[in-house]
Amino acid sequence: MPEDCIYIARSSAIAARALAGEMMVMNSADSTFFTLNEVATAIFQAADGHTPLREIVRNQICEQFDVDPEQAQADAEQFVAELSAHGILLVSNQPLAAETAR
């Protein structure tokens, strides 16, 4: 999948809430529970299904956190792969409908 075309959306099966700057995320299907640090939280919150990951990294991460763009992109891709393996983020090379619980 070309990296410019990665789109991410939050799954409808999750619960999430911010606690003192960290995002708590839980997948109700298997009760896996995560806390995301500030950078991961910014990516998670920007996962609207139609903003490419590269754009999220450029606009949300590099600008806010003053990090190297290539490193940030690599970290973001790894993070997205991990959360998608746990069913927390949906990943596609097409824009996705932002899922909300129906």
Added chain:
Amino acid sequence: MSLMSEVGQKAFNLGVPFAVHLDVTYRCNERCVHCYLDHDDHGEMTTAEIKDVLDQLAEAGVFFLTFSGGEVFMRRDFFELVEHARRLMFNVKIKTNAVMIHEEEARRLRELAVDTIQISVYSHRPQVHDAITKLPHSFERTINSIRFLREQGLRVTIANVMMTVNSSDHLGVQKLAAELGVHYTLDPTITPMMDGGTSVLALRIPGEDLPEIFHNPALVGSQEEFCAPPQPPSEEDLEGYSCSPGHSFCYISPYGDVFPCVQFPLPTGNIRQQKFLDVWNLSPQMKEVRSIQAKDLTVCSSCSHVTSCTRCPGLAYVEGSMRGPSTADCEKSFYRTGVPTANMLRQGLSKPPGRVRLIQIRPIAMPA
């Protein structure tokens, strides 16, 4: 410490309402003999009011939301409320008797990614369960519903409230839960009525019968650990607080009243008149509950059980003082360990005074 406990502790320390129990109605289609509620509708919050409360709770940082009642499905808008809650990304748990859950409702609950559904089952014998709920065929309907929920892959917990009238059935219910592939919890706590009435307490398992439960590894796990004699409290233990109400948990009634806990009927405010966070942060009662440390407890601070006791400040409050002992928990501590409690010693008793006696009890016809 698991990540979840760490986060829970962080919310506790920060005073963030991490979990809220919201009763959406007190109406019910069952009339359980031990129930502490008045089932008439005295002006429940409307759909719009509850949605507004949910918005406020999300804003306040609530992560775990339990919908309960009464019977939640007595509200025609219940799915609309769950939908709203899930849109706000709460982790939603539902407590229900499940008799109104059919295939369609089970499918909806799965689509909404509800975390857990807790269902009351009193016995594996239909006639005993139905005699407790006073709803004919309720056992059959509840068990069918559990099957529908399991077919959808939903997580279900059977809550087995244990009282005098079903005290011999817990092993049967546990076996039934295993057959259905669901979790099982046993609760020997009978709560006084919301209006302070104590008649239902006559259904509590008498203290003398508790050792049998507490020494049953199938129910309590490692007996050695569970029944271990209490360790004397350290300085740090005495600086500690009891349970989460007022720190990271509270209860909201169908009328918008906010209490520290379901079992702690101390009024702290009403969200029809105030913002939730104003009640949570500013209510003098909530602040008082939040301030109580083990060293402030009148009798319990000098009790050897104080660190391991399940002392419920809500039950203590109903007995007269939220800083005092709770008789039901004194009984449990004594019968669990055999070590006398400070509450017994100060009264010169060699065993707990026994349960609060019957004032008036609704008759129940139990099958043989």
